[in-house]
Amino acid sequence: MHLSTRAAGTVSALALSLGALAAPAVASPPETPKKPGACTQQQAKVDRATAALERVTAVFERQQAKVENEKAAKSGAATKGQLRAAERRLENAKDDRSEAKKDKKAQQMRLAKAVERLATCEAEQPEQPQG
Numbered sequence: 001m002h003l004s005t006r007a008a009g010t011v012s013a014l015a016l017s018l019g020a021l022a023a024p025a026v027a028s029p030p031e032t033p034k035k036p037g038a039c040t041q042q043q044a045k046v047d048r049a050t051a052a053l054e055r056v057t058a059v060f061e062r063q064q065a066k067v068e069n070e071k072a073a074k075s076g077a078a079t080k081g082q083l084r085a086a087e088r089r090l091e092n093a094k095d096d097r098s099e100a101k102k103d104k105k106a107q108q109m110r111l112a113k114a115v116e117r118l119a120t121c122e123a124e125q126p127e128q129p130q131g
Helices: 003-022 040-075 080-124
Strands: none
């Protein structure tokens, strides 16, 4: 991957993460009250992992769309030079998509592990009577 692509990816990820912190989520469910106990940290990790998965999924979808656009551009190439350039762009787009797919899979695994830790924590907590 080229340095400029990595730099652009880093800048966009930073912008997305800072944008998410600055503006409240519109479609987010109402916040549940914090649980008194040790599981609040695990719940926070699950929330962060879920937000990160949403960001990574958005990146993957953009990369997938870019691959589709480059395929269309390749089929519309008129000269050999345009065809070679379109093939290079398509290969780069496929590489970026592959990397985004790996990142998405890794984040899904992180989220699954965080959910597992939260479930374990909640199972270890004694039930408190309501009232």
